[in-house]
Amino acid sequence: MIQEFFNLEIKTNGIHLYEFTNEILNWIKLNKFKNGILNISIQHTSASLIIQENADPDVQADLINYFDKLVPMNNDLYTHTAEGNDDMPAHIKSALTNNQISLSVKENNLLLGAWQGIYLFEHRIQGQNRQIVLHYLGN
Amino acid sequence: MIQEFFNLEIKTNGIHLYEFTNEILNWIKLNKFKNGILNISIQHTSASLIIQENADPDVQADLINYFDKLVPMNNDLYTHTAEGNDDMPAHIKSALTNNQISLSVKENNLLLGAWQGIYLFEHRIQGQNRQIVLHYLGN
């Protein structure tokens, strides 16, 4: 059994879905991982992880728009307001999506569906440097 | 350490929760898995995975009804409309639930609560053939 860790930093520039499927695939290829589990965890609670369709970019725009309506940026709704009107909604959107995702690797390939991409979902307006840990356990 | 993979196909017939707890338990028994992690991942973004109460079927009906109200099928709300008025809501419901679940196996048994069942949550109206990957890593 081998284990490898990698710290992936993604610079964000506002509320958006940032795909990093290729960064993960490259890391798997580079390390010649055969079969195992890849655990992906984001080290923040105002950005999150999501697997979504990577074919039509309208899907991503609609997702962002939906979550913006579901969790309004209105400081009257929250008591945690000191970090800006986008911070508490960011924590809630993070709770509604994922902090971590575990994926299966088989024969040096990630077992994802044909249209699935892996995204960082940034919920803050200001640019951020986001830290994502990749952890592989397998052979 | 051993690893096994299994592709489970579930034919769906509209928006519904399709339980597959027994299929998983049978696979664990058949392979005589002792202790390990079972990673379950769905290869789609318009259907998802959910662990829910399997005692009263009303719980499942209420869940479906709740998600239908939370994410309306109304094309005026979305730009991604080419695949039907249920497709974008399907992607959103998928984002609000799970693409993958990791469960613990101990002494050839799945560590689930007494009332917990594992379901595929189909979000599309038309029948689909859904692919779920089971991946076991343990001894």
Place this chain on the structure above:
Amino acid sequence: MIQEFFNLEIKTNGIHLYEFTNEILNWIKLNKFKNGILNISIQHTSASLIIQENADPDVQADLINYFDKLVPMNNDLYTHTAEGNDDMPAHIKSALTNNQISLSVKENNLLLGAWQGIYLFEHRIQGQNRQIVLHYLGN
């Protein structure tokens, strides 16, 4: 490869976020785990798991308040009402958050962000004894 299991019981006292980050850290230290995956699963569907900011307690209060508004306790909305007006909302809130979380352990440390805490999110009003399984697989 080693594997260890631990049954963590948390007594709850109403709708609230109950942090158990330290219980997990202590278990990792006590067992001298080096590198591996820690799978945390809750054995219930009316309470859930969540990773959230542990700095400002207002974040937790706002989260609870948000989920209470998003999933109203109103028996007119549900058919599953026999277990009280908080039970069906509890199942829905559980579906919107997490039944299980997998975290990475590196050099006897949990790879969490600076402000991330691990919480049991209790959705029932009456006090409960909640069972959480910790399962470590690594070296």
